[in-house]
Amino acid sequence: MRAFTITADKFTAENIPHCGNKFLIGNGYFGIRGTMEEYTKEHMPAVNMAGIYDKVGDAWRESVNAPNPLSTYVKINGKKLALPDAEPISHKQELDIAKGIHTRCTTWQTEGGEVCVTCERFADMARRNAVGMRYTLKTDFDCTAEITTGIDGDVWDINGPHFVKIDTASRGDIEAVSGTTGEKGIIVTAQECVSYRFDGEINVRCGEKQVLKTITFTAKANTEYCFEKTALIYASCDEKPCTDAADELNYADLKREHIAAWERIWDVSEVEIDGDDEAMLALNYSIYHLNCIAPRGLSGISIPARGLSGQVYKGAVFWDTEMFMIDYYIHTEPAVAKTLLQYRIDTLCGAKTKAAEYGLDGAYYAWESQEGGFEACSDYNVVDVFTKRPMRTYFRDKQYHVSAAVVYGIMKYINATGDTGILSEGALEVIIECARMYRSLLIKKADGSQYEIRDVVGPDEYHERVSNNAYTNKMAQFVFKTAYDMIKALDNDSYDELNKRYDLEKLLDVFKDSYENMYIPQPSEDTGLIEQFDGYFKLEDVSVDEVRSRLLDPKEYWGGAYGVAADTQVLKQADVVAMLSMFKNDYNAEIMRKNWEYYEPRTEHGSSLSACMYSLLSCHIGNPDAAYPLFMKSASADMNPGGKEWAGGIYIGGTHPASEGGAWIVAVKGFAGIDIADGELVCNPNLPKKWKKLSFKLMFKGELYCISIENGKGTINKI
Numbered sequence: 158m159r160a161f162t163i164t165a166d167k168f169t170a171e172n173i174p175h176c177g178n179k180f181l182i183g184n185g186y187f188g189i190r191g192t193m194e195e196y197t198k199e200h201m202p203a204v205n206m207a208g209i210y211d212k213v214g215d216a217w218r219e220s221v222n223a224p225n226p227l228s229t230y231v232k233i234n235g236k237k238l239a240l241p242d243a244e245p246i247s248h249k250q251e252l253d254i255a256k257g258i259h260t261r262c263t264t265w266q267t268e269g270g271e272v273c274v275t276c277e278r279f280a281d282m283a284r285r286n287a288v289g290m291r292y293t294l295k296t297d298f299d300c301t302a303e304i305t306t307g308i309d310g311d312v313w314d315i316n317g318p319h320f321v322k323i324d325t326a327s328r329g330d331i332e333a334v335s336g337t338t339g340e341k342g343i344i345v346t347a348q349e350c351v352s353y354r355f356d357g358e359i360n361v362r363c364g365e366k367q368v369l370k371t372i373t374f375t376a377k378a379n380t381e382y383c384f385e386k387t388a389l390i391y392a393s394c395d396e397k398p399c400t401d402a403a404d405e406l407n408y409a410d411l412k413r414e415h416i417a418a419w420e421r422i423w424d425v426s427e428v429e430i431d432g433d434d435e436a437m438l439a440l441n442y443s444i445y446h447l448n449c450i451a452p453r454g455l456s457g458i459s460i461p462a463r464g465l466s467g468q469v470y471k472g473a474v475f476w477d478t479e480m481f482m483i484d485y486y487i488h489t490e491p492a493v494a495k496t497l498l499q500y501r502i503d504t505l506c507g508a509k510t511k512a513a514e515y516g517l518d519g520a521y522y523a524w525e526s527q528e529g530g531f532e533a534c535s536d537y538n539v540v541d542v543f544t545k546r547p548m549r550t551y552f553r554d555k556q557y558h559v560s561a562a563v564v565y566g567i568m569k570y571i572n573a574t575g576d577t578g579i580l581s582e583g584a585l586e587v588i589i590e591c592a593r594m595y596r597s598l599l600i601k602k603a604d605g606s607q608y609e610i611r612d613v614v615g616p617d618e619y620h621e622r623v624s625n626n627a628y629t630n631k632m633a634q635f636v637f638k639t640a641y642d643m644i645k646a647l648d649n650d651s652y653d654e655l656n657k658r659y660d661l662e663k664l665l666d667v668f669k670d671s672y673e674n675m676y677i678p679q680p681s682e683d684t685g686l687i688e689q690f691d692g693y694f695k696l697e698d699v700s701v702d703e704v705r706s707r708l709l710d711p712k713e714y715w716g717g718a719y720g721v722a723a724d725t726q727v728l729k730q731a732d733v734v735a736m737l738s739m740f741k742n743d744y745n746a747e748i749m750r751k752n753w754e755y756y757e758p759r760t761e762h763g764s765s766l767s768a769c770m771y772s773l774l775s776c777h778i779g780n781p782d783a784a785y786p787l788f789m790k791s792a793s794a795d796m797n798p799g800g801k802e803w804a805g806g807i808y809i810g811g812t813h814p815a816s817e818g819g820a821w822i823v824a825v826k827g828f829a830g831i832d833i834a835d836g837e838l839v840c841n842p843n844l845p846k847k848w849k850k851l852s853f854k855l856m857f858k859g860e861l862y863c864i865s866i867e868n869g870k871g872t873i874n875k876i
C-alpha cells in the first residue's frame with residue numbers, strides 16, 4: 158500500500174466536530190473519534206461501540222460510547238496545557254490511512270519556553286478489543302511536568318447519560334472503568350496499563366467516573382518523556398469475551414500486528430488511479446473508512462448510517478448498508494457482506510413485528526434498525542425550529558423501500574459470490590416475507606388494470622405520502638420477481654421442505670401476478686421523463702436556490718407537511734435517478750440522459766447518498782466527466798468541512814459511509830464499468846479524461862481478480 162496521509166495543520170475550535178469524523182480510527186468493534194486526548198465530553202470524544210444500545214427515559218434510543226481510555230493532559234509548572242482552551246503555536250493532526258494510525262503534535266508557548274506533546278494511537282485491527290497509544294512530552298526548558306492519563310467514564314452522549322452506574326478501579330498495573338447501561342444492564346469496560354521509563358512520582362486516583370494516574374517529574378530541556386498505553390474495551394454482552402489483560406500486552410507488538418492486519422486489508426482493497434492523485438487519495442480514504450467499520454469476525458450487527466463515529470441517527474442501521482456500502486464488502490471481503498446480511502436474517506422477526514403493527518403481511522424492515530430489528534424511529538423525527546415542537550414525519554411508517562433494499566443486497570451478494578447457500582440459511586425467507594409485505598400494499602387501479610402502491614415516502618424524503626413513487630414500485634416489482642425466481646429455482650427437497658411452511662404454489666401465483674401487473678411509471682412519449690410520483694410534474698417548478706431563499710430559518714426542515722420543498726419539484730436526493738442507475742438494463746441511454754438532465758438541477762443533494770447515484774447514472778450514459786465532480790463529492794464527504802453538522806441544536810454530523818461506499822461503486826461499476834453478464838465478470842470502462850489508468854482487485858465467486866483499465870480497454874485477470 159502506498160503512503161496516504163490525511164493532515165490538518167492548524168487548530169480551529171470550530172473544526173472540532175469535523176476533525177472528530179475526519180480523523181476517525183476504528184476496527185469494526187468500536188470507532189474512536191479523531192478528538193484530542195485532553196478533550197472532555199463537550200468536545201465530543203467517543204469510543205463508539207458497535208451494536209450496543211441504550212434508552213434513557215423518553216429520549217431516543219441510541220448506541221453507547223465506552224469509557225474513554227485515551228484521556229490525557231499535561232501541566233507544566235502547575236499550568237494545564239490543553240486544547241481548545243490553551244491556544245497552541247502549532248498543531249498538526251494526521252491520519253495514516255495505510256496503517257490506521259492517528260497522530261497529533263501540538264506545541265504551546267509558555268513563559269518558560271515551548272512545550273510539545275505528540276501522541277500516536279490506533280484501534281487495533283488485529284485484536285478487536287485493543288487500543289494502543291504512545292504519548293510524548295518534550296519541553297525546551299527545565300520544568301516540573303505532570304502527565305495525567307486515565308480512563309474517563311463521563312462520556313459524551315446525545316440522549317444519555319447511558320451509564321446509570323460507573324465503577325472505577327486500580328489494581329496493580331491495571332486501571333479500569335466500567336459503565337452499566339440503564340436499559341439492559343450491559344457493562345462496558347475500558348481497562349488500561351500505562352508503562353514508561355523515566356523517574357517520576359506517581360499518584361493514582363479512582364474518582365466517581367474516572368481513574369486518573371498522574372506522573373510528576375522534573376523534565377529536562379529537549380528530552381522526550383514518553384509513556385505507552387495498552388488498553389482494552391469490552392462489554393458484558395460480547396459474544397466472544399475478551400481474554401486479554403491490558404498489562405500482558407506490549408505496545409510495540411500490538412502496533413506491529415495492527416499494521417500487518419491493515420496491510421492484508423489494503424492488499425485487496427487499494428485502488429490505484431494514474432493521473433489523478435487527488436481522486437486516488439479521496440477514494441482510498443473512503444475505503445479506509447469502510448474498513449474501519451467492517452464487522453470482521455463479529456456477528457449480530459450491521460453498519461450504522463454514521464458508521465462508528467457516534468450516536469447520530471441513533472447509531473441505527475439504514476437502507477444505506479445494502480444499497481451503498483455492501484458492494485464494497487461483497488467484492489473485497491465477502492464474509493463481512495454476509496455478516497451484514499445475516500443481521501437482516503436475524504432481525505426478520507423485528508421486521509415482521511413492524512409489518513404487523515401497520516396491518517401488513519410479511520416483513521417491513523425498520524427505517525432505523527437497532528438490535529433485533531427494533532425500529533428506533535419515532536413518529537416525530539424532526540423538530541419544528543419555530544415552535545420547538547416535534548413534527549409528525551413519515552420516515553418510519555412509509556419508507557417501504559427499505560425492505561426491497563434488503564432483498565436487493567441479498568441478490569447482489571448471491572450474484573457476485575455464487576453463495577446460494579445463504580438462501581437456505583434464512584435469506585429466502587427474508588425475500589418471501591418482503592414480497593408478502595409488498596403484496597399487502599398493492600391496490601388495484603380504479604380501471605382494474607394494474608396494481609399501484611399508494612401513500613409512500615420514496616428516497617426523496619421531502620415529499621411524503623405520495624402515490625406510485627416510481628422507485629418504490631419498481632423495487633417492489635423486483636422483489637416479487639426475485640421471490641418468484643428463487644422459489645422456482647429450488648431443488649425438489651428444498652421446495653418440499655419450504656412447502657411445509659408456505660403454500661408455495663399459491664405464493665408463486667401471487668408473486669407472478671404481482672410483478673406482471675405492477676404499475677411502473679413509464680417514460681413519457683413526448684419528453685422521455687418518468688414522473689417521480691403521481692402529480693409530481695404538477696408541483697411548482699422552481700430552482701433549488703429559490704426554495705432555499707424561502708427558508709425563514711436555515712435549520713428549517715425542507716420536507717414534511719409544510720416544508721419549503723414539499724409543494725415544489727425540488728427533491729432531497731436521487732429518486733428516479735437512483736432507480737435508473739440500478740436498473741440500467743431496463744432503460745435506454747436516451748431516457749436515462751433526459752431524466753438525469755431533468756432531475757439533477759431540481760435535486761438539493763441534501764443527503765450524502767445523492768451524489769453517487771447521479772454520478773453512477775452519468776457513467777452509465779457515457780458521460781464520465783459529468784460523473785467526476787459528483788464522484789469527488791461522494792468520496793470526499795468526510796474529508797472537507799462544511800457538511801451539515803447541526804440541525805436545530807442536534808448534532809447530525811458524523812462519518813458518511815454510504816457516500817464512501819457509493820464512491821467505490823462509481824469507481825468500480827461506473828468508471829471501470831464492472832458488471833456481471835451471464836454469470837461472468839465483464840468490464841466496459843469509461844474513465845474520466847484525466848485518469849490514465851485505473852487498477853484494483855475484486856473478489857468474484859471466490860476468486861480474486863486484478864482489474865486494470867488503460868487506453869479505454871479493461872483487462873480482468875485471475876490472480
Ligand code: IFM
Binds near residue numbers: 462470
Ligand atoms: O438513509 C438516509 C436517508 O435516505 C436520507 N437521510 C439520511 C439517512 C441516513 O443516511
